[in-house]
Amino acid sequence: MSAEVAGIVLNTLYVSTTPVIIAAALGTPLAAWLHIRGGRAAAALKALFNGFVGMPTVLLGLLLYLLLARTGPLGSLQLLYTLDAVVIGHTVLVLPLYLSFALTALEGVDPRLREVADMFRFSLWRTAALHVREAAAGLAAAVAASYGRAVGELGIALMLGGDIRYRTRVLTTAIAHETMLGNWDAAIQLGVILLAISLAVSAAVTALGFRYRG
Amino acid sequence: MIRAVDLGKRYGDYVFRHVNVELPERGLVALVGPNGSGKTTLLKIFAMLTEPTEGEVYIMGTPWREARARHRGDVLYSHQEPLVYSGTVEDNLVCNDGDVVDALGLRPLLRHKAKSLSGGYKKLVTVARVLACRPKAALLDEPTAYLDPEKRRRLLDYVTQYAKKALVVWTTHYPPEAENSDAMYEMRDGALRRVR
Numbered sequence: 001m002s003a004e005v006a007g008i009v010l011n012t013l014y015v016s017t018t019p020v021i022i023a024a025a026l027g028t029p030l031a032a033w034l035h036i037r038g039g040r041a042a043a044a045l046k047a048l049f050n051g052f053v054g055m056p057t058v059l060l061g062l063l064l065y066l067l068l069a070r071t072g073p074l075g076s077l078q079l080l081y082t083l084d085a086v087v088i089g090h091t092v093l094v095l096p097l098y099l100s101f102a103l104t105a106l107e108g109v110d111p112r113l114r115e116v117a118d119m120f121r122f123s124l125w126r127t128a129a130l131h132v133r134e135a136a137a138g139l140a141a142a143v144a145a146s147y148g149r150a151v152g153e154l155g156i157a158l159m160l161g162g163d164i165r166y167r168t169r170v171l172t173t174a175i176a177h178e179t180m181l182g183n184w185d186a187a188i189q190l191g192v193i194l195l196a197i198s199l200a201v202s203a204a205v206t207a208l209g210f211r212y213r214g
Numbered sequence: 215m216i217r218a219v220d221l222g223k224r225y226g227d228y229v230f231r232h233v234n235v236e237l238p239e240r241g242l243v244a245l246v247g248p249n250g251s252g253k254t255t256l257l258k259i260f261a262m263l264t265e266p267t268e269g270e271v272y273i274m275g276t277p278w279r280e281a282r283a284r285h286r287g288d289v290l291y292s293h294q295e296p297l298v299y300s301g302t303v304e305d306n307l308v309c310n311d312g313d314v315v316d317a318l319g320l321r322p323l324l325r326h327k328a329k330s331l332s333g334g335y336k337k338l339v340t341v342a343r344v345l346a347c348r349p350k351a352a353l354l355d356e357p358t359a360y361l362d363p364e365k366r367r368r369l370l371d372y373v374t375q376y377a378k379k380a381l382v383v384w385t386t387h388y389p390p391e392a393e394n395s396d397a398m399y400e401m402r403d404g405a406l407r408r409v410r
Contacts, residue, residue: 110297110299112293112295112297113297113299115263115291115293116297116299116343118263118286119261119263119286119287119290119291120287120290120308120343120347121286121287130299133299133300133301134299134300136300
């Protein structure tokens with residue numbers, strides 16, 4: 001693997017792993033709280049998250065581009081055409097997906113556990129931890145799906161990262177770039193690396209989920 | 215300990231109504247009746263898990279709604295179906311009570327994963343979770359289901375002893391099994407009546 005490809009792989013890992021970690025860190029407690037709280041507000045929020053799951057990445061990229069552009073409201077941060085801009089975009093992209101999957105996973109937890117938590121006066125924290133542990137396999141699937149969405153995404157990576165060689169190029173933009181140049185072999189090799197990363201992360205996360213559930 | 219006055223519950227149709235009963239502070243009370251007669255619903259109302267549709271329930275003299283805050287841990291319900299969650303048997307017991315653990319034969323299993331246990335042991339853990347916390351009223355929904363004769367005898371021996379210090383209400387489909395109880399009620403056709 002050349003130094004350039006290694007750099008592209010590292011960029012890819014950064015812009016897909018970081019958003020998923022942020023989404024899981026924010027989304028897991030939020031989903032657990034919404035699930036335990038229940039009621040119409042929680043149902044409405046779930047419907048909202050479901051609605052954003054299918055958000056076109058190009059549209060999201062455009063909106064964030066307008067925000068981060070030099071003349072935009074957040075232009076002073078000078079984030080456009082950086083990997084951090086892609087991380088922001090991917091976080092916004094995968095957070096609703098993660099929340100939607102997480103809430104579905106939590107709905108699969110035996111509702112009688114809530115009765116046990118009520119009777120034995122578990123704290124909100126302990127009740128949430130109990131539910132998260134019971135839903136660990138489903139939450140792992142949420143992580144895997146979110147990772148798959150982030151790692152294979154092109155629109156945001158292209159519009160916010162700019163596909164700048166040696167700086168913001170990631171596997172998806174590199175594949176698109178090589179394809180446009182007619183370098184089919186290079187494009188296919190990069191595609192295989194992308195697939196391998198996606199499958200490896202998915203397998204590892206799923207295995208962790210089952211192990212944690214215990 | 216628990217007093218129901220003109221109690222009714224419906225999910226669309228009435229499960230039961232006009233239930234009047236007063237349960238003592240201690241003793242073994244059996245509740246028998248066919249499937250779907252409302253035994254579980256009644257116990258869940260007493261455990262403050264299900265809200266009654268009509269009438270009033272007094273838990274230790276406190277009306278149901280107020281009792282939910284004041285007497286939450288005093289009345290505990292053990293589910294009909296075995297209920298264990300991830301972690302060891304010890305994690306599942308919530309309260310630490312060596313007497314219950316030994317009496318029900320759970321000591322060798324404390325470090326085992328609860329979800330890997332047989333149905334019978336899961337049921338014992340479900341019941342032990344309630345008894346180990348020493349509630350003033352233990353409401354046990356079919357505690358002997360899933361158990362072999364030996365485990366059933368051990369559980370009933372322990373529950374009988376426990377009922378000398380607290381109230382134990384338990385349900386069963388088999389009236390002969392409840393013969394040793396201090397009182398027996400039958401739930402049938404939406405009404406509760408005292409059998410003896």
